Amino acid sequence: MPELPEVETIVRGLRNHLIGFTINSIDLQRKDLRFPIPKSLNKSLNGKKIIDIVRRGKYIIINNEDKQTILLHLGMTGRIKIRPINTKKVKHDHIIIKLNSNQEIVFNDSRRFGMVDYIDKIDYRNHKWIKFLGPEPLGSLFSDNYITTYLSKSKSPIKNVLLNQKFVAGIGNIYACEALYLAGVSPNRIANSISRNRSKKLALAIKQVLNKAIELGGCSIKDYVQASGEIGYFQQELNVYGKYGKKCTLCICNSSIKKIKQSGRSTFFCSKKQT
Template sequence: MGRRAKFLTLTLSTGEMLVMHLGMTGRFTVGGSQLGEFHHETGTDARHDHVVFHLSNGATVTYNDPRRFGFMELWPTETFQTYPRLMRMGPEPLSNGFSAAYLDEALQGRKTPIKAALLDQSIIAGLGNIYVCEALWRSGISPKRMASSVPGQRAARLAPAINGVIAEAIDAGGSSISDFASTSGELGYFQHSFAVYDREGQACRKCGGPIKRLVQSGRSSFYCSTCQR
């Protein structure tokens, strides 16, 4: 099994790759062949079970997705390098291909807000709304700032901020706001470290001013108008 950004890949004996994306609310749950074999009860609603894998050891893996934004797709293994959804993806934040120099070049001439640019998977693969908001706050950059004005000192601050947020979130087991859980069933706790995300009206951890919220391209952006310019 492999991963590229937010996509999971599974090599099948049929000569195909199964490509999976969990969307907003998708999750896999494992059921044991014997009662009590797996200690965690996920509490998922069986009405939203869409796919069940039956394993040779008697276990089952069930894909559950209430909002149905996720998907599964088969692609021939021998031509997987041409799989369209992955071909134009940028480097991942913690990969060797991502750096301040890369970000500086990638944002040159971009006529969109920096928030939208960072969510563009062709620029950086795998970044989501939560971690973009947090990284922009750490680097002191407003989500409304044009991406083309970020190269230079701002990009030099932003790249390590992105790396730091992602690394800390991984160490914390992710962010469990509504339904996220790890493969062991444990909840993440990075949400307790949020500086701006989902904190509208609360005090900024740097200046004490109120955290503001605005909607950009249908997504909520949380920021401090004093600390982020």
């Protein structure tokens, strides 16, 4: 699933192709993805100029001049593509937004776990998918005090807490594993046992990993590509994710990377470096 760095990279790549341009039509190739696609999407947004595109957690938010919003989540395998208008469709092209720039923005999703919704003249921050999200990990609200206070009340393993979007928005399995490794914190450690000092180190590690991943265009392990079609390159910087059995790179423990299951997801870590 695309995580914060991948979605941020896509949003940045779309800005020059969307902002200031008008939607001529929206071609829906099916009625639903994970949920039904709003029937009013095409009729309501045609002829409207796009004025902004932002990210919140793993969501893409496209706003127009009429205070209407397209809310999009890529799901497991979703891709956004930019191409010349009326390009031949390929399999799994589900939503095609045609612009007055002679380009079209295409949402392609092979597994159809993506989500799209239309919001009319209501602040998107109050939408049911958005309103319960925690702070942005690269924002000022994700502070030392916030982290320490939240963790002190949790009896869950810290890896599970990092994946809880109510705690922090946008972090997924890859970046949780990598941040915990850099911070030297075991994924099994119970959250309320983490000291304030270690919480600060973890916060710094999260920001470091995410910023580096954004700089490199995200992580292309399976389906993800940037809106331009280019792959991301952060997979070349991974220390533990997907490295089961390989030597730990950042310490002299002579140990190998371990793999366990937590809440149905694979966790990769070094049992010597991370305590």
